[in-house]
Amino acid sequence: MKPTNLVFLLARNLDWAMPGINGNCLSYTDAIDALGEESVRITCALSGEPEGKACRAAVLGGGYRAEILPPEETAFARCLSEAGYGVHFSGSWNRTGHAPLSPDSQTDALLDTLDALSRSGAPFALFCDFDAPGDGSSPELVSGDDLDPFRERWFRPAPSFALNDRSVPRSARLTASRLGEENERRKLRYAMLTALDRCVERILSRVEESALSRDTLIVFTSDGGLLFGDHGRVGGGTFYEEAVRTPLFLRRTMVLSPGEAELCISSADLCPTILALLNLPVPEEMTGRSFAPAILDGKTDDTPAVITGKDYAALRGRHYKLCRDLKRKKTMLFDLRTDPYELNDLAENEAFAALRAEMEEALNARLSALPPAKKRR
Numbered sequence: 001m002k003p004t005n006l007v008f009l010l011a012r013n014l015d016w017a018m019p020g021i022n023g024n025c026l027s028y029t030d031a032i033d034a035l036g037e038e039s040v041r042i043t044c045a046l047s048g049e050p051e052g053k054a055c056r057a058a059v060l061g062g063g064y065r066a067e068i069l070p071p072e073e074t075a076f077a078r079c080l081s082e083a084g085y086g087v088h089f090s091g092s093w094n095r096t097g098h099a100p101l102s103p104d105s106q107t108d109a110l111l112d113t114l115d116a117l118s119r120s121g122a123p124f125a126l127f128c129d130f131d132a133p134g135d136g137s138s139p140e141l142v143s144g145d146d147l148d149p150f151r152e153r154w155f156r157p158a159p160s161f162a163l164n165d166r167s168v169p170r171s172a173r174l175t176a177s178r179l180g181e182e183n184e185r186r187k188l189r190y191a192m193l194t195a196l197d198r199c200v201e202r203i204l205s206r207v208e209e210s211a212l213s214r215d216t217l218i219v220f221t222s223d224g225g226l227l228f229g230d231h232g233r234v235g236g237g238t239f240y241e242e243a244v245r246t247p248l249f250l251r252r253t254m255v256l257s258p259g260e261a262e263l264c265i266s267s268a269d270l271c272p273t274i275l276a277l278l279n280l281p282v283p284e285e286m287t288g289r290s291f292a293p294a295i296l297d298g299k300t301d302d303t304p305a306v307i308t309g310k311d312y313a314a315l316r317g318r319h320y321k322l323c324r325d326l327k328r329k330k331t332m333l334f335d336l337r338t339d340p341y342e343l344n345d346l347a348e349n350e351a352f353a354a355l356r357a358e359m360e361e362a363l364n365a366r367l368s369a370l371p372p373a374k375k376r377r
Helices: 030-037 053-061 075-082 103-119 144-150 176-209 267-277 292-297 350-368
Strands: 005-012 040-046 086-091 124-133 216-222 248-251 259-266 305-308 312-316 320-325 330-335
Touching: 005 176, 030 176, 030 216, 030 248, 040 305, 053 075, 053 267, 075 086, 075 267, 086 103, 103 124, 103 176, 124 176, 144 176, 176 216, 216 267, 259 267, 259 292, 259 305, 267 292, 305 350, 312 350, 320 350, 330 350
Parallel strands: 005 124, 005 216, 040 259, 086 124
Antiparallel strands: 040 248, 216 248, 305 312, 312 320, 320 330
8 A cells, every 4th residue: 555645734823713614704715725625624623732832742742741852853753754754844843943934935945845755756744833823923924915904904802802801810811001912913813824825725736736635644733722802811821712722624635535523633632643544553652542533434533632731721522611720720611512702601500510520520530641741841
């Protein structure tokens, strides 16, 4: 059997709701949307450790609390190299001293590498950690044409929007004085997303031109989103959906049937899942789980995913989500089918007492099975 190539595209700070395919009428994401239509779309893909570096370490390490290493030294790279793959990493991937680049600059270099790898005759794995859409702090990377549609926009607040919420740590709290700055950040993020979409189109076109489509697994996902006043917060690093839910598209022509897959897949599960889809062995020491059987068979899997950070933990199922705010010593329970913005806490509702107890027990068991935190450099 001919080995399957891998093109793995990671967008920075792209939450699930930003692409047009998920209902956003503000985004210019024709290429990303088309890729989604041709892919298995995971309905509940999650950044299991939604704090940037930790999430990328989980992706490349195949588990929670993975050590932050140069990408070439990670478990994902090692497994592919041992299987004879030519492996290349573009972008930061937690390298120190990385300066942000525009999506167009990254893609220019990426296409040159893709051409070289495809000519080698060996299977290849190409990973790109885009700096887009990012957090809106790099206006020098944004072109005027991409920004033009958003220059005069004032973004409508979400139903969960709150101002001066004193239960939120000061560093993450949205205040009136920050409203204008945060709106400008959102403009830049949408402009960067437009550029990213253009680059996704270029990459997919090159794969098609190189006659690699049938032999290549395309993965498109993100390391987590950002809040802009949702729940009174700005930035990421929290358990709310805006920070943790991400797009996840997997395209393999003639092998994977396009459509939605109702699965809760964490960033820690990506490496074992992708290795299995490439017909490669998954090392026993990886703590993430392979969802390849469910993806290939088109079956629903009710296994919930764990979300963990310094001051919080959560268990996210397809319908319900249990959250622990460790600083506030508060537990919350949300029904995401009827309450997608997480406004109605059911934790103290007697009708949900049994479900809360069940999810508390499951979360405790999952957390106790996690490896100890590794030294991060």
